[in-house]
Amino acid sequence: MITYEWLYILAGLFFLAWSLLSILDRSNAKRWGNAAFWGLLAGSFLFGSHLSDFANGVLVLAMVGIAGIGGLGRSNPETTSLEQRLNFSNLLGNKLFIPALIVPITAVAGTLLYNYTPFGETALFEERRETLILFGIGVLFALVAAMMWLKPPALAAAEEGRRLLDSIGWAAILPQMLAALGAVFALAGVGDIIGGIAGSIIPEGSVLLTVIIFALGMALFTMIMGNAFAAFPVMAAAIGIPLLVEDYGGNPAVIGAVGMLAGFCGTLMTPMAANFNIVPAALLELKDQNGVIRQQIGTAIPLWVCNVVIIYVGAFLLWN
Incomplete structure (x- = not known):
């Protein structure tokens, strides 16, 4: 049987290849930092499920340390002319x-x-x-x-992948980091605290207002944390499940799916989503670092309003 573990091995092999190619790239002054960073990430994918939580945490801290001291550099390997x-x-x-x-x-x-x-x-x-x-x-x-x-050339695909990955740098793994952060927040009880605050200020039976606060919380937490996957565990534990699903009997599929879309509206408006908004500006060499965000705000806000309507109508009016 081909399991999910095989995907981790496949990804780990790619990162391992990029780490080895970084070692051989003498044109990159920070080749050892790149090699160590992608090598540690390869180790996480290849052996993470067999390591303890503490060992995996050490791997992550080592990667953060390398990125934090500016140990990563851009490469420009020769592939096709x-x-x-x-x-x-x-x-x-x-x-x-x-x-x-x-x-x-x-x-x-x-x-x-x-x-x-x-x-x-x-x-x-x-x-x-x-x-x-x-x-x-x-x-x-x-x-x-x-x-x-x-x-x-035989190594063109691997070298082009390395060039692109080095251009993005540490931001390439930002989604995974932020998703893990959301899980940590949920386990720490942040969702319960927010849920208690929301429950004390929302009038009982105000379904539409609860939907608005849920969708707004998804967008705002996404803007703070940079990723809707990080915001979802918190807002689902705070409002989505206890209020919208259990108290008001909403459709959990609609609330979950469209709630994520409301969070993605926040992704369009935050520099914290560096891999979506800041990295493209850098790769395109835009003069305005926030140029991508400025162009997306006009889409994000109306789209967020549409998501609120969809949740209210689809999860409650048509469901109940």
């Missing part, structure tokens, strides 16, 4: 996106075939992990297809 890329662009045009499309097609089509054909009876994939596993398989298919089709 600019002339080769322009030739590919002129000859193939939008066909260059075919390898990228292989990934979602494999994940979606594979999931449907696995769940709605006798193939699913083989129990080849871990239950409820089929789509994620097929997503990883799709990445491998796309990589092989691109290498066979375009015939770049």
Whole structure:
């Protein structure tokens, strides 16, 4: 059976490759910092489930230390030349996106075939992990297809991946860090404290007001913590489950799914979501570091209002 653990191993091997390539890159003055950072991350993916919580915590603290002292640097490895890329662009045009499309097609089509054909009876994939596993398989298919089709240098894919990863730096793992932070906050009882405060100020039976505060809390906590996955455990424990689901009988699927979307509206408006908003500005060399955020605010606010309406109508008016 192919399990979720296989995906961690696959990701760990990629990070390990980038760590080894960093060691060999003498043009990068901070190659040892890059190698150590991605090597530690590789160790976390490859052996994290076999290590104690304390050991995993030490790995994370070591990575934070490397990033905190400015130990990461951008690399610029040689892969294909600019002339080769322009030739590919002129000859193939939008066909260059075919390898990228292989990934979602494999994940979606594979999931449907696995769940709605006798193939699913083989129990080849871990239950409820089929789509994620097929997503990883799709990445491998796309990589092989691109290498066979375009015939770049043997290490081009690995080096380009390293160049992009080094450009993003520590922000590449920000979503995982913030999601873990949200879980820590939830276990620490932050959600219960916020729930107690909300329960004392919201009039009993005010479903719409509760929905607004829930969605607003999702957006604000996301703006503070940088990721809706970090905000969700807190707001779900504070308002989503005890008030909207248990007290008012709302549809948990709508509240959970659209509540996350309300949080994502906060993602569009915060520099804390560095991998979404600050890194693109840096990669595009924009003069205004917050230029991406400024462009997104006009979309985020109306979208948040729509999410409030969807939760209220879908989870309560149409559900009850």
